[in-house]
Amino acid sequence: MMMEMEVMHSGQQDMELIDILWKQDIDLGARREVYDYNHRQKEHELRRQRELEEEKRQHLVLEQEKALLAELELDEETGEYIPRPPPSAPLQVAVAPLEVTQNVSFTGEDGDAMSFDECLQLLAETFPVENTENTSVCLDTTAVSAPMMPPEQPALPLATLSPGPLLPPPTPSPPPQRMSLDLEQAWMELLSLPELQQCLSMQMEDTLETTTYPLPNITEEQNPSYTFYPMSNLTDREPNSLNVCPAEFMNTFEVSVPSMVPPDNLSLIKAKAPQLNDKFPAESFCDIFYPNAILEESSGQHGLEGNESNAMSDIPNKPPFTPVDIYSLSAGDAFDRRSKENLTAELPDSDSGISSNISPNASSPGKSLYGDESFGYSDSDMEEMDHNPGSVESDYSEMFLLNFQPDDLQQAIPLSAPMGQPQQQQEKKPKQHKTDPAEENGHNNAPFTKDKQKKRSEVRLSRDGQRAKALKIPFTVDMIINLPVDDFNEMMSKHQLNEAQLALVRDIRRRGKNKVAAQNCRKRKMENIVGLESNLDSLKDEKARLLEEKSQNITNLKEMKQQLNSLYLEVFGMLRDEKGNSYSPSDYSLQQSTDGNVFLVPRIKKTFIKSEDSVLSPL
DNA sequence: TTTAAGTGTCATGAT
DNA sequence: GTATCATGACACTTA
Numbered sequence: 001m002m003m004e005m006e007v008m009h010s011g012q013q014d015m016e017l018i019d020i021l022w023k024q025d026i027d028l029g030a031r032r033e034v035y036d037y038n039h040r041q042k043e044h045e046l047r048r049q050r051e052l053e054e055e056k057r058q059h060l061v062l063e064q065e066k067a068l069l070a071e072l073e074l075d076e077e078t079g080e081y082i083p084r085p086p087p088s089a090p091l092q093v094a095v096a097p098l099e100v101t102q103n104v105s106f107t108g109e110d111g112d113a114m115s116f117d118e119c120l121q122l123l124a125e126t127f128p129v130e131n132t133e134n135t136s137v138c139l140d141t142t143a144v145s146a147p148m149m150p151p152e153q154p155a156l157p158l159a160t161l162s163p164g165p166l167l168p169p170p171t172p173s174p175p176p177q178r179m180s181l182d183l184e185q186a187w188m189e190l191l192s193l194p195e196l197q198q199c200l201s202m203q204m205e206d207t208l209e210t211t212t213y214p215l216p217n218i219t220e221e222q223n224p225s226y227t228f229y230p231m232s233n234l235t236d237r238e239p240n241s242l243n244v245c246p247a248e249f250m251n252t253f254e255v256s257v258p259s260m261v262p263p264d265n266l267s268l269i270k271a272k273a274p275q276l277n278d279k280f281p282a283e284s285f286c287d288i289f290y291p292n293a294i295l296e297e298s299s300g301q302h303g304l305e306g307n308e309s310n311a312m313s314d315i316p317n318k319p320p321f322t323p324v325d326i327y328s329l330s331a332g333d334a335f336d337r338r339s340k341e342n343l344t345a346e347l348p349d350s351d352s353g354i355s356s357n358i359s360p361n362a363s364s365p366g367k368s369l370y371g372d373e374s375f376g377y378s379d380s381d382m383e384e385m386d387h388n389p390g391s392v393e394s395d396y397s398e399m400f401l402l403n404f405q406p407d408d409l410q411q412a413i414p415l416s417a418p419m420g421q422p423q424q425q426q427e428k429k430p431k432q433h434k435t436d437p438a439e440e441n442g443h444n445n446a447p448f449t450k451d452k453q454k455k456r457s458e459v460r461l462s463r464d465g466q467r468a469k470a471l472k473i474p475f476t477v478d479m480i481i482n483l484p485v486d487d488f489n490e491m492m493s494k495h496q497l498n499e500a501q502l503a504l505v506r507d508i509r510r511r512g513k514n515k516v517a518a519q520n521c522r523k524r525k526m527e528n529i530v531g532l533e534s535n536l537d538s539l540k541d542e543k544a545r546l547l548e549e550k551s552q553n554i555t556n557l558k559e560m561k562q563q564l565n566s567l568y569l570e571v572f573g574m575l576r577d578e579k580g581n582s583y584s585p586s587d588y589s590l591q592q593s594t595d596g597n598v599f600l601v602p603r604i605k606k607t608f609i610k611s612e613d614s615v616l617s618p619l
Numbered sequence: 620t621t622t623a624a625g626t627g628t629c630a631t632g633a634t
Numbered sequence: 635g636t637a638t639c640a641t642g643a644c645a646c647t648t649a
Contacts, residue, residue, distance in 0.1 A: 485637070513638070515627060521641055522626085 464508045471501050480505055481512030575600060 465477045473480075474495060483491060488509070497505065572590055575583050583600065592598045 511628065517639055
């Protein structure tokens with residue numbers, strides 16, 4: 001630019017030097033125009049005009065995007081731009097931004113306004129339109145600065161339309177003669193430049209892409225105000241916008257952009273608009289992204305398939321998960337998986353294998369036996385299930401993978417010969433429900449240990465019943481356990497049971513009988529303990545009585561001894577010798593012989609006296 | 620957390 | 635030899 005300016009101001013005096021240089025270079029093939037100042041100045045002006053036009057065009061694009069953003073507002077939740085609510089006075093309000101935009105764009109540079117119109121003209125010619133009656137571009141500056149639409153035309157924020165600035169709004173066809181011939185020629189030259197055409201077309205495409213227009217086919221009932229969320233505005237603006245869009249815009253879209261939405265889908269979109277507009281935040285969002293859900297909900301709307309999904313091809317066809325779906329899925333799936341695992345892993349009852357010596361751990365079966373109890377559920381688990389009336393049935397029914405059918409049990413009843421069928425039936429029903437009134441009431445009324453233990457016993461009893469159901473054994477547990485041997489064998493012989501079933505039946509009978517035996521044993525043990533305790537008490541009483549008697553006897557004996565001693569002394573004191581003297585107690589004592597005679601025996605001469613027994617004379 | 624009681628189950632011996 | 639009974643022992647649950 002500096003070089004050009006210097007050349008421009010070089011003056012006439014330089015022309016001579018140029019001529020000299022040209023004359024020197026003419027042999028090299030250089031033309032005279034290369035050194036012609038006027039010619040270069042003309043080229044310079046042309047280039048400058050091109051640059052200015054390019055700047056204007058870019059400025060317009062920027063203004064256009066600004067206007068589009070002004071039409072949109074950022075949704076804080078989704079982080080996307082959604083259209084602003086429709087203005088209360090759409091006509092006037094909507095016109096205002098158009099005028100402002102146009103004024104800013106056009107009147108800001110009055111000197112170049114004409115050129116811009118010419119640019120529009122050129123673009124209109126570049127993108128030929130079918131509606132030729134409206135293709136006449138407003139080339140008048142006054143027309144540009146004036147309101148762009150006639151009053152009868154509905155307001156439409158043309159600035160929001162991406163191709164808007166590239167094409168003029170519809171105006172009464174201005175006389176094209178107003179364009180000066182020079183400028184027209186210049187623009188024709190500009191238009192002939194392939195770079196410009198390419199640039200303009202690319203710019204147009206960029207604009208269309210960056211504004212995220214769905215790019216529908218606007219052939220009928222077009223509403224050019226739509227955006228990615230176009231439906232929310234359709235309802236309110238539809239009356240005004242049906243004929244709003246200038247034909248140039250429509251045609252421009254139609255020509256320059258391949259149609260992406262067939263007309264029938266467009267009508268569908270418009271038909272869907274009221275719903276979306278009514279409840280946009282929640283449902284319209286889903287409706288847009290899950291069109292099939294809309295179809296399912298609204299039976300009157302059909303045929304969105306595929307076409308609309310051009311713009312939403314990545315959207316899943318099925319409706320989104322609802323919390324109910326998630327809960328139901330997770331719960332059912334989890335339990336189903338668990339039950340399947342338990343069944344597959346533990347249905348081959350190792351108990352049976354152990355009792356039939358199939359298991360290698362038969363010698364020490366203790367824990368392995370319990371390991372498979374109730375298909376992986378501990379006793380507490382089973383009890384919890386039983387305490388939950390609602391879940392027990394479903395849980396068990398799922399746990400056994402529907403192998404058990406109530407008919408199986410119904411079948412078993414007539415087979416039970418001697419056990420009393422009514423009793424079986426009465427016992428069966430509570431087992432199926434696994435609850436009794438006390439349980440259904442939360443067994444708050446029966447907190448006694450005995451009742452709970454009874455319930456627990458019933459629960460444990462039901463485990464074998466569940467196993468029998470799982471293996472489709474057509475007998476009740478009571479029948480298996482309580483039938484006499486002959487009846488049991490007869491019953492077994494009437495049914496073809498496989499090995500597992502036979503083993504399980506034997507185990508059930510063994511366990512059941514052993515359980516009863518253990519109960520009886522413990523009962524007897526308790527009775528024995530009670531009897532022994534009673535005997536102990538009686539023995540203690542006897543002991544006390546005897547002790548008391550003993551003491552009494554001792555007392556009596558002592559008393560008798562005292563009396564004997566008194567009597568002895570009395571008798572001894574009455575004894576006299578031949579001289580009439582009393583005997584000394586230290587020298588003599590009274591002794592009674594076996595025949596009852598009493599002898600006075602001298603103490604010192606005791607042995608002697610004994611030896612001379614005959615010498616002594618009885619008293 | 621510990622403990623005692625209750626219960627089911629198994630192993631074993633007796634019948 | 636088998637089925638059943640009786641019982642000690644163990645594990646588990648529950649209060």
